[in-house]
Amino acid sequence: MHSNVSVLYRKEVSSFFNSPVAYITLIVFLVINAWFFTSTFFLINESDLRTLFSVIPIFYLFFIPAITMGLIARERNSDTMELLTTIPISDSEIIIGKFLAALTLIGTALLFTLVHFFSLLIVGNNIDIGAIISGYLGLLIVGAAYAAVGTFSSTTTSNQIVAFLISFLVIFIFFILDKILIFVPGFLSSIFQYLSIDYHLSNISRGVIDSRNIIYLGSIIAFFLLLSIRTLEMRRWR
Secondary structure, rough: OHHHHHHHHHHHHHHOOHHHHHEEEHHHHHHHHHHHHHHHHHHHOOHHHHHHHHHHHHHHHHHHHHHHHOOOOHHHOOOOOHHHOOOOOOOOHHHHHHHHHHHHHHHHHHHOOHHHHHHHHHOOOOOOHHHHHHHHHHHHHHHHHHHHHHHHHOOOOHHHHHHHHHHHHHHHOOHHHHHHHHHHHHHHHHHHHOHHHHHHHHHHHHHOOHHHHHHHHHHHHHHHHHHHHHHHHHHHOO
């Protein structure tokens, strides 16, 4: 299993970085985040990574559906999925390999934003390095959760635009749940808050590594990856 996942992972990462779309998406991601990070510095001569940590989840709404929409849908559209299913590789290996490739691209994007962290180390004072590290950890785990959603969305259709829209919609629902609590009956507010991915990210970004946050995000990843495997199995035998 490990060798199959490794081969598929390398193939997918290679296809990502051989495509101009990946570079365009990364550049847009980095430019937007750099603008938000530096704008507060030039406007009020003050800057920290809290602005960055609040902006990246918003950009995830578009960035992650864009990089995951073709994971399976592209294979189906180009008829290469049939080739994949004829070689000795299981559906779970296909999903895991492609998911890890998408997570690598997300991790690469976050890695490039470390330039802001090093800039802060040079010009800043009293920097809470522990909170920054936990903030990046939270962003990576949330990125993994959204990538699992995007992987599932890509298994449901051969149309990449449709896969993008499905992924965006599901991620947006998770993102907005804790922002509509004012409209939710009181007895449901705690449930909506707990189901909000952004709520768990905000806890981790403050340096609070609570097992409940990790378990919830891990459950989201596992649920959508299992759903992806089952969907791929059903579509294979249809």
